[in-house]
Amino acid sequence: MRVIDITQPGAPDVLQVRERPIPAFKAGEVLIKIHAAGVNRPDVFQRMGNYAPPPGASDLPGLEVAGEIVDGDFANTHFKKGDLVCALVPGGGYAEYCTTPSVQCLPIPKGMSTLEAASLPETFFTVWSNVFGRAQLTGNETLLIQGGSSGIGAAAIQIATALGHEVFVTAGSDEKCRACLELGAAHAINYRTEDFVERVKSLTGGKGVDVILDMVAGDYVPREINCLANDGRLVFIATLGGKSANLDCQTIMMRRLTITGSTLRPRPIAFKAAIAEQLLARVWPLLEAGKIKPVIFKTFPFEQAAEAHALMESSSHIGKIMLTMDAIQTDI
Numbered sequence: 329m330r331v332i333d334i335t336q337p338g339a340p341d342v343l344q345v346r347e348r349p350i351p352a353f354k355a356g357e358v359l360i361k362i363h364a365a366g367v368n369r370p371d372v373f374q375r376m377g378n379y380a381p382p383p384g385a386s387d388l389p390g391l392e393v394a395g396e397i398v399d400g401d402f403a404n405t406h407f408k409k410g411d412l413v414c415a416l417v418p419g420g421g422y423a424e425y426c427t428t429p430s431v432q433c434l435p436i437p438k439g440m441s442t443l444e445a446a447s448l449p450e451t452f453f454t455v456w457s458n459v460f461g462r463a464q465l466t467g468n469e470t471l472l473i474q475g476g477s478s479g480i481g482a483a484a485i486q487i488a489t490a491l492g493h494e495v496f497v498t499a500g501s502d503e504k505c506r507a508c509l510e511l512g513a514a515h516a517i518n519y520r521t522e523d524f525v526e527r528v529k530s531l532t533g534g535k536g537v538d539v540i541l542d543m544v545a546g547d548y549v550p551r552e553i554n555c556l557a558n559d560g561r562l563v564f565i566a567t568l569g570g571k572s573a574n575l576d577c578q579t580i581m582m583r584r585l586t587i588t589g590s591t592l593r594p595r596p597i598a599f600k601a602a603i604a605e606q607l608l609a610r611v612w613p614l615l616e617a618g619k620i621k622p623v624i625f626k627t628f629p630f631e632q633a634a635e636a637h638a639l640m641e642s643s644s645h646i647g648k649i650m651l652t653m654d655a656i657q658t659d660i
């Protein structure tokens with residue numbers, strides 16, 4: 329099969345088309361003939377040599393795909409040969425075929441193409457497990473998303489809004505802010521021209537927000553503590569702005585704040601299976617009802633993975649960047 333290999337750590341052009349054997353599935357896994365794969369920021373970090381795949385995972389980039397199940401261990405799954413699925417994969421998504429545990433597969437939401445469905449798993453699993461799992465966003469609580477126009481942000485805005493939460497976002501341009509509002513955010517703050525702490529405080533009458541989903545960290549952290557409500561939760565999914573922060577521990581104590589975070593890729597298969605079940609029950613009906621839509625900014629042919637990474641690193645995109653495998657029909 330043809331794959332996109334990281335020939336050495338470095339700039340986007342280290343991504344090259346190469347030949348590899350089709351991977352062999354293990355117990356509990358299926359083999360997927362890939363129609364489309366999502367590009368995620370962790371793929372960029374892996375390409376640069378800063379995010380090694382967990383033990384046992386493919387060294388090829390790619391964390392989410394959609395396509396046809398062509399083989400597998402069907403002993404304990406309702407999926408069968410010929411089914412079209414989207415899937416969270418442990419690696420190896422930039423290829424014509426990949427394997428993944430069958431419990432990490434989900435059906436293509438009705439009415440959606442495999443290209444659209446391939447844009448869902450990595451961001452939806454991450455948002456669900458962090459915002460609704462770790463940070464326990466519930467009831468009529470409010471959510472602030474840093475980086476609202478990212479792939480993660482576009483998913484988080486839509487899921488939280490569809491479930492009835494008031495969503496605040498920050499983004500790096502007025503155009504990105506407008507896109508976030510169109511996706512359902514109630515308030516969008518251009519962090520380059522406005523102080524998000526002041527805006528959040530004034531928009532909430534001084535109370536602050538209940539949960540913050542943060543991919544920036546660094547010097548954002550003391551500011552985020554300032555605009556969290558009492559009993560608020562701050563959940564990290566990345567440290568784009570730096571991994572160290574100054575903490576006012578007394579404030580955390582006095583205002584009963586929780587600081588947490590997680591990374592999805594190294595979590596056990598059983599954890600990912602539980603998230604898949606929750607997404608199927610709570611979020612797939614919203615996708616099928618058109619209340620949540622995939623946000624695809626640009627799609628590249630598989631061979632142009634380097635261009636796709638360069639676009640992601642420019643941070644000029646809004647939503648997801650995708651790869652399609654050529655000569656494959658992506659609509660179902």
Ligand SMILES: NC(=O)c1ccc[n+]([C@@H]2O[C@H](COP(=O)([O-])OP(=O)(O)OC[C@H]3O[C@@H](n4cnc5c(N)ncnc54)[C@H](OP(=O)(O)O)[C@@H]3O)[C@@H](O)[C@H]2O)c1
Pocket residue numbers: 367368369370450451454475476477478479480481498499500501504543544564565566567568569590591592593640643644645647
């Ligand atoms: N913990 C997990 O399990 C997990 C899983 C998936 C992804 N992630 C992380 O979540 C983040 C978003 O992923 P994604 O795939 O949605 O990425 P993405 O679409 O490329 O979005 C990243 C966005 O972050 C904003 N940003 C803010 N500060 C930045 C900085 N210092 N450098 C670069 N960008 C900055 C940029 O928009 P502005 O113009 O608004 O600044 C950029 O568009 C990534 O950091 C990724 O590693 C974590």
